[in-house]
Amino acid sequence: MVEETRPTAKELLSLPRLAPLVPMLYVAWTDGELTPAEIRMLGTAARAQPWLDLRSTTVLARWLDPLMPPAPHELALVREHIRSAAQRLSLSPQESLAELGAKLAEVASEAQVLHPSLPELVSALATVEAALGVSGREAVRALVPSAAHEPRRIGPSEPTSFAPEALRAVLDRTYPEVRSKVREWLEAPAFRYPTSPQDTGKQREQVFDWMKQLADQGLGRIAFPEGNETGADLGAFIAAFETLAFFDLSLVVKVGVHFGLFGASVLFLGTERHHREYLPKVASLELPGCFAMSELGHGSNVRDVKTVARYDAEAGNFVVHTPSDSARKEWIGNAAKHGRIATVFAQLEVGGKALGVHALLVPLRDEQGRTLPGVRVEDCGRKMGLNGVDNGRLWFDHVRVPRENLLDRFGQVSAQGEYTSSIPSDGRRFFTMLGTLVAGRVSVACASLSAAKSGLTIAVRYADTRRQFGPPGATEVRLLDHQTHQLRLLRPLAKTYALDFALEYLVERYVKRTEEDAMEVEALAAGLKAYASWSATAVLQEAREACGGQGYLEANRLPALKADTDIFSTFEGDNTVLMQLVAKSLLTDYRQRFEDDRVYAVLKLIADKAAAMADRNPFAARRTDSEHLRDGDFQLRLLRYREEDLLASVAKRLRKRMAAGVEAFTAFNQVQAHLVALSEAHVERVVLEQFLLGVEKVQDPGLKTVLGRLCDLYGLSCLESGSGWFQEHGLVEASKALAIRKEVVKLCTELRPDAVALVDAFGIPDTCLAAPIGLGHLSP
């Protein structure tokens, strides 16, 4: 009768002939994934062992009856038995269940039992273990955690291949003294995030106070040291701005509005008398200013703003007026609270003639902060982020400003009401004035880069310390040793480094721009602003998710980074609109290439095509070796080919439509997606090109290697995400597409040991980062 119930653990353990099988008999019931069929199969294999007697066989069969699982406390007894016996053994971490069973049988007090010799036993048991269908070694580690298994790190564990300080010097290569000065300012005790949540009012005062301190330290003098255009160094100002962007982004944006947009409008649109009167007050923040361009009805299409500035020749002044509610100035930074004056963009009317958009200085508040007559201000209210910036709406009710308040560099009005300008076309004049916005776009791109660096620093450091999941019985594995985690953080890290070099190039082009290449620089700024801000949005989203719940806590700063930068893809030009601007500039350039010198253009096109076609030959399209894939020239050639091809094809599609009588606006609208694809292709090519040039300049071999890996990772990621297009055009064959994917994974593995050093090199002060999970001293 006893035989008909299931055997107890005690019974099982009392049978010496079953001793070698005990570990497997335990695992059979505790591995959650074993199916009844597998348990039966194990029983069959076990019962075939020659040393078993009838009683052992019977108990064994019942113990493994899928219809009668043992009670948990019985299993717990078996486990305790194995554990206590195992303590007397010296087990290696590579022990199999068969080896463990054999050793247990050997040390069992009933050693007189006629077992085969140890090697024979192990080999016999191995067959049984195979029937079990689970990894025996892992089961042993789970079962006997006391067996001295070393905590291991999965993946490479070599030390960092370079000194972060050396790489930081590379990243700080332009205006290093400006960058270190700003870092110093930010490390002063005044620049600490408030410890408790603040209401909007307090937050705005805090930000204004910080800005005042920066002005006192001389931030304004970085931009215009001489108080006029002669000594102006916007490159230095942008470097300061980029460094400031490691800290509170409301402060950064408010600084951008006052010193950048407002200050630059006085500098570039005004003339000497404006410089003399206003620039010192801009630098000292005595006269906080606004940049009032956008209107409710016209955010992107600012050429059609409706605010009017009519010249009254009799009175000798301008009448600034908001003709309708949709013409109200919208989203104006500094307007809700601190701004005392604004550069207002309005349609100029002189002597009944409409002369297009011009900018005028319009006072908003007196020294006590009271709004002036005729000016109405409304607060935009709470936003997703940047609540330290006081955005407001402005209405002007026939507000009169002196004739001198016209910023008249590009268009002048005499006292008698005669208008003059060196630029005849309203349109072209307006776009020349818009040139002042270019510095803003360059700055937003750089601030996006800094915010992405902050997010990556937090996420990479956290991923290097946080452990989750791991092999049974061993220490859990660091997040950054999980493959998916490497891909989600190291690809964006490569892109961030790539952008660092591309933006250096942009700033240089901007600072050295001439009238000839101004349009090209504007397009470059538009494209990189869009690319960098979208990249920041994606990086910060990924960083937030990669930090799990910790990333959701305000204390860890990722929420603020994400929310504050989200508008970067909208302000200073909506990204989608900017991308179309880039494409149109490429198209103009394309047309001119043919117009200026038809023969040269055609020859060049043929040469370009020939070089690119080399990649289309089946041999090249199939090359899959690492050496070839990690050849920057190869990567770049493909990106160039794509850009040229998209350009030629969109030009063809447009010509076809126009020839068929489709009006330009509609024709462009019908190929909008194509235009955006072209711009993306163009920007990616420029970024990779600049990254390659940047790496070339680096001397230190260690730095060159790690930057080279990042550059390959960026280049191959571009090819990976564009894989559909490249295959479609015969540049990449199936085997190569697969090889590219694998190479990306491989590069991540190679970069893994350097990941923390790569974010340390960003040199973000801990007080700016301020995320408990991402501080420098936490990393090992």
Add this chain to the structure above:
Amino acid sequence: MVEETRPTAKELLSLPRLAPLVPMLYVAWTDGELTPAEIRMLGTAARAQPWLDLRSTTVLARWLDPLMPPAPHELALVREHIRSAAQRLSLSPQESLAELGAKLAEVASEAQVLHPSLPELVSALATVEAALGVSGREAVRALVPSAAHEPRRIGPSEPTSFAPEALRAVLDRTYPEVRSKVREWLEAPAFRYPTSPQDTGKQREQVFDWMKQLADQGLGRIAFPEGNETGADLGAFIAAFETLAFFDLSLVVKVGVHFGLFGASVLFLGTERHHREYLPKVASLELPGCFAMSELGHGSNVRDVKTVARYDAEAGNFVVHTPSDSARKEWIGNAAKHGRIATVFAQLEVGGKALGVHALLVPLRDEQGRTLPGVRVEDCGRKMGLNGVDNGRLWFDHVRVPRENLLDRFGQVSAQGEYTSSIPSDGRRFFTMLGTLVAGRVSVACASLSAAKSGLTIAVRYADTRRQFGPPGATEVRLLDHQTHQLRLLRPLAKTYALDFALEYLVERYVKRTEEDAMEVEALAAGLKAYASWSATAVLQEAREACGGQGYLEANRLPALKADTDIFSTFEGDNTVLMQLVAKSLLTDYRQRFEDDRVYAVLKLIADKAAAMADRNPFAARRTDSEHLRDGDFQLRLLRYREEDLLASVAKRLRKRMAAGVEAFTAFNQVQAHLVALSEAHVERVVLEQFLLGVEKVQDPGLKTVLGRLCDLYGLSCLESGSGWFQEHGLVEASKALAIRKEVVKLCTELRPDAVALVDAFGIPDTCLAAPIGLGHLSP
């Protein structure tokens, strides 16, 4: 001497022979994009006109001298001249510059001049206009806006093809009465968002107050109408939850924690005495509860939590203890403020034996809200969103709870300290208990869907009213008539509709699950939770950006929607971890397919392969006609093929590694990206399959057509984004990849007129939506 300076506008206009050319002479200088070469070319063409005399020719040449641009006020004079003359003409909107010029010449008072006849003149001028190289028709409209040009909508303008109410009935097809009851509750005046920003404390009280009102209305009874498992209808509860998610998401999550997680833990892990004692108090919210599973050190890997519950047989109670700081319960909703009791997951120890994770009810606060002895609570602090939910941390210092507090459905402890369970394996028992989380995952997926619907409703309605840019002289175009805008909003709209059908399937499978398919349903829930929450994150980001600055204002609610749902990809199972779980379940299933019936499995595999191979033949891979592309079976076959292929290849890669002695954890880690790709492929296939089945069931032909288009858009978008893979595997050739891209654009154009009706059909109450830019009554 006069001839050496540039001619004035007056001079130009005084020459009757130049009259026909005046519009072109104006445009030459005002079109910003004309190069000097082009201006010269125009001059050459103009001077060739036979009717010009010497003086006209001289003035003409000087007027077009690229080195001497006219002054802006001169151009303004010319414009005024043209405009006033044009007022006397009846102009069609299709007038060319040549036609305008000819008509102006005709009406000019100096009609005696010997011009050719009107048709001849127009034809002669057309040559000149061609030399100008700009679109004459657009230039005319910009120049003479008074010419009665009708404001036009670009793109299709047919009326909506169906009634939104009819489609809404389709979307509300399951539990319609529950959905309409909840909508009714939400439309009560008490459920209004506060008009001013609230501090955390107030926000929490508001949310608790709302929750109490829902409890009073009978929300709890929807889940367990009988107060026990018999009548439990979690499907109805999930439908209520999904509808609630149109409103404040803090409320939704708090409801989910209390009624969903806490209530379900009592229902499913407890036994009759727990049901009797607790469920009524859960339903009435008399006893607000928490679900304390996650720990600081173990968020994803909850099987290894460290909190201990040791049974003290003498005292007859459990001692619950937090052994270290990393074992503190983290992120526990309801814990910081309102929770009075918690379901605590802890390692159970009975009689010195470790029995794995079990759940116990542990009281936290008394009726006055005072924390009980031994319990320590800390507030998690401010989060990115969901600040109406009081997340907290919990530490237990040897807290004693009665033996009866063990939720003992799957494991019982007798008074004497004997442990029993119907599930022998600790692991399997734990995963059975985790089954309670499945409802949570299904609910999160459904709430994600609702949030995405809210975001799309706002963005689509705004895009349908907001105008920006347009052809010169015409009304600006609605955002939704821009191609890029259609792509960015209508593709996500299609995905959202697809998910609506897929989640209906998930809820049905969940409600009807049996022990046999429980694992499969869990994997389905995991996959769809990840897919739906990631989709919501992407949709809301896109919606925010698509609304520009307006989308950044808190008043328009997109910031809250984005911030509140951001954690959906993390909680109730981190998405990346869930995707691996899905892949592992597919692998287990794959193994069993062979194990259960080798012959059948092999035959089925061959049949599947054969069907899929049909698409690999060059003919099918090259088919590019709409009819073929819009064949749901074709789309589905490709998604199925990809899934099967990824499954077979990852199984092979894993086998290879294991055979080479790589331990399972490492082997899986080395193919993690592949596993995630497999899961995505699987989920996309399921979603498309369910969408197709759902559309098939719809009777109304109008609805069937529009849903069919959405389904095609979803299916083809999947093929478009996976284009690289499909080409790599010979399923799609270059021409087909291109055709798919074009078909996606075409579908967006076709769906454009229905876009607003498609979001109206979601039936989100305006009081819930509460975004001024997205309210229903604003749409035309």
